[in-house]
Amino acid sequence: MVNPDAVKHETVMDTGAEQLGKTYAQALLAAAAKAGITDKIVDELNRLVDEYLANSPQLAAAFASPRIDADEKSRVIDRVFGGDFDPLLLTFLKVMAGRDRLSHVAAVRSGALELFDQMSGQVLAKVSTAVPLDDALRTQITDRLGGALGKKVRLQEVVDADLIGGMVIRVGDTVFDSSVSNRLDAIAKRAGEGFSSKLMEKFDQLTQ
Known part of the structure; x- marks a missing residue:
């Protein structure tokens, strides 16, 4: 039986796991850059974590299990990903x-995304909302933040029902509060009536 703790630390990364992930991510992206396939490798790494x-849970448990030897794990990698990655x-x-x-x-993926953002001049913005963003609002937030920050923005979307219709935007250690939300007022105006405008109104209310 697989120890559940062996899988748990995939999502709750300690400092050691984070540093290990960055070390492996550097090696992976260096090789990908040399081969000219950085975008492809980052995309596949995202799919590996977010989809596969x-x-x-069985595949995640097999990856984490100390009872499955390296040769068997390599065979699993070929069987599952051989025709796709x-x-x-x-x-x-x-x-x-x-x-x-x-x-x-998962730690390697986190490290790779951080490095990829640095390489491509992007910045990560974590957007938490009570319900999923629609396409129009997603584009508007990305464009507005990109203009404010002077960089291309990559959104990480998180649905958090506890926000009760509100929105929280984090870039690094910065939380976009009322002072920044004033810059986003135009989004609600352009979005007009409906979900997008209501969501922006809630965000303004919660951050005033």
Whole structure:
């Protein structure tokens, strides 16, 4: 039976896991950049974590299990990802398997995204809302934040029902409060009536 703690630290990363993830991410992105496939590798790494591992507890448990040896994990990698992922990422995963580090794939993805943002001049904005964003509001927030920050913005969307219709935007250690929300007023005006404008109104109310 797989120890649940072995899987748990995928989502709750300690400092050691975070540093390990950054170290492996640097190696992966360096190899990807040399091959000219950085965007592709980052996309596949996202799919690995958000689709494959998130939707298959059995696969996540197999990655984390110390009872499954590296050779068997490598065979699993070939069977599951062989026809879908670039050989560079497959080789990288097998190296991680050989070093008993597959349980840290999520940490590697986090490190890779951070490095990728730095390489491409992007900034991560975490947007928490009570319900999922619609396409119009997503585009408007991205454009407005990009203009305010002078950088291309990558959104990380989180649905948090506790916000009760509100919105919180975080960029690094900065929380976009009422002083910044004033810049976003135009979004609600352009969005007109409906969900987008209501959401922006709630955000303004909660941050005043």
